[in-house]
Amino acid sequence: MQCPVARSLERVGEWWSILILRDALNGVTRFEAFQKSLDIAPNILARRLRALVEAGLLERRRYSERPPRDDYVLTPCGRDFQPVVIAMMAWGNRHFAPEGRAVTLVDRETGIEADPILIDAVSGRPMSDRIFRLTRNAPATGERERQ
Amino acid sequence: MQCPVARSLERVGEWWSILILRDALNGVTRFEAFQKSLDIAPNILARRLRALVEAGLLERRRYSERPPRDDYVLTPCGRDFQPVVIAMMAWGNRHFAPEGRAVTLVDRETGIEADPILIDAVSGRPMSDRIFRLTRNAPATGERERQ
Numbered sequence: 406m407q408c409p410v411a412r413s414l415e416r417v418g419e420w421w422s423i424l425i426l427r428d429a430l431n432g433v434t435r436f437e438a439f440q441k442s443l444d445i446a447p448n449i450l451a452r453r454l455r456a457l458v459e460a461g462l463l464e465r466r467r468y469s470e471r472p473p474r475d476d477y478v479l480t481p482c483g484r485d486f487q488p489v490v491i492a493m494m495a496w497g498n499r500h501f502a503p504e505g506r507a508v509t510l511v512d513r514e515t516g517i518e519a520d521p522i523l524i525d526a527v528s529g530r531p532m533s534d535r536i537f538r539l540t541r542n543a544p545a546t547g548e549r550e551r552q
Numbered sequence: 553m554q555c556p557v558a559r560s561l562e563r564v565g566e567w568w569s570i571l572i573l574r575d576a577l578n579g580v581t582r583f584e585a586f587q588k589s590l591d592i593a594p595n596i597l598a599r600r601l602r603a604l605v606e607a608g609l610l611e612r613r614r615y616s617e618r619p620p621r622d623d624y625v626l627t628p629c630g631r632d633f634q635p636v637v638i639a640m641m642a643w644g645n646r647h648f649a650p651e652g653r654a655v656t657l658v659d660r661e662t663g664i665e666a667d668p669i670l671i672d673a674v675s676g677r678p679m680s681d682r683i684f685r686l687t688r689n690a691p692a693t694g695e696r697e698r699q
Contacts, residue, residue: 408574408641408644408654408655409640409641409642409643409644409645409648409649409653409654409655410570410571410574410637410640410641410644411571411644412644412648412649413640413641413643413644413648414567414570414571414640415648416648419567420561420566423557423561424557424558424561427555427557431686461647482647485643485646485647486643487679487681488639488642488643488669488670488679489636489639489640489643490557491639491670491679492635492636492638492639492670493556493557493560493561493636494555494556494557494560495556495635496556496560496632496633496635496636497555497556497557497558497559497560498556499632500608500629500632501556501559501560501562501563502556502559505689506556506689507555507556507688507689508555508556508686508687508688508689509686509687509689510672510679510684510685510686510687511684511685511687512672512674512675512677512683512684513682513683513684513685514683515675517674517675518674519672519673519674519675519679519684520672520673520674521635521670521671521672521673521679522635522670522671522672522673523635523638523639523668523669523670524668524669524671525657525659525666525667525668525669526666526667526668526669527659527664527665527666527667528659528662528664528666530659532634532635532638532657532666532668534634535660536659536660536661537657537658537659537660537666538657538658538660539578539655539656539657540655540656540657540658540665541654541655542652542653542654542655542656
């Protein structure tokens with residue numbers, strides 16, 4: 406599938422994968438720490454970590470030779486997933502936190518809670534349907550199809 | 553789970569759900585149109601649509617009485633999922649489109665391709681680790697735990 410959303414989901418289209426990336430973005434690197442945070446069976450965690458390494462989002466890094474132990478660090482591609490996780494967090498906080506927001510992002514300097522929104526870096530305008538429209542491009546030539 | 557990312561994934565934590573929302577955000581409402589776009593088995597599509605209705609992201613709307621036919625329209629909660637899909641699209645376009653970006657968002661006025669980034673609406677600053685930190689709140693009292 407050429408759709409970039411579908412291509413992203415080929416890499417992360419599974420509940421655990423996104424939660425593993427969430428933890429990695431919060432600084433988790435060790436197998437045991439992922440397991441504790443996620444309350445996940447070791448064989449499933451091992452499989453999801455391996456898939457994220459194969460997809461190029463995490464890489465293994467040896468931190469002990471005897472016994473041999475690796476941890477898992479984000480690649481640049483994995484770090485770039487952060488806006489997706491933040492957008493999910495903002496959506497969850499807005500709609501599914503009737504008792505109050507359990508996790509929020511605050512400005513390190515002011516301590517004020519952030520309100521994450523998507524804007525277009527080119528024009529500075531908010532990403533809304535009224536302002537932007539989807540365009541399908543012909544990948545081979547870069548030419549645009551008629552809509 | 554109290555994490556807002558986990559709560560979001562309870563609603564959409566499945567490949568098809570996110571692709572169905574992507575299509576709904578692009579204006580698809582009819583069962584047949586989802587099926588054609590997604591190339592998905594009818595029973596699986598019916599199940600995913602029902603789950604999204606139960607989760608409060610889509611609602612059924614009768615468009616024909618004889619024969620009885622419903623289509624599926626986004627609720628306000630479902631429309632609010634758009635930043636997640638746009639963030640996924642931007643990530644997919646950046647990392648997994650070696651032959652060129654198949655789908656992009658362009659400014660309706662200028663035709664210039666958008667570069668979607670997340671900023672904090674309060675301070676206007678980009679959402680980055682250096683500027684923001686995660687805070688866990690105690691939901692019952694709203695009090696902050698020590699980090």
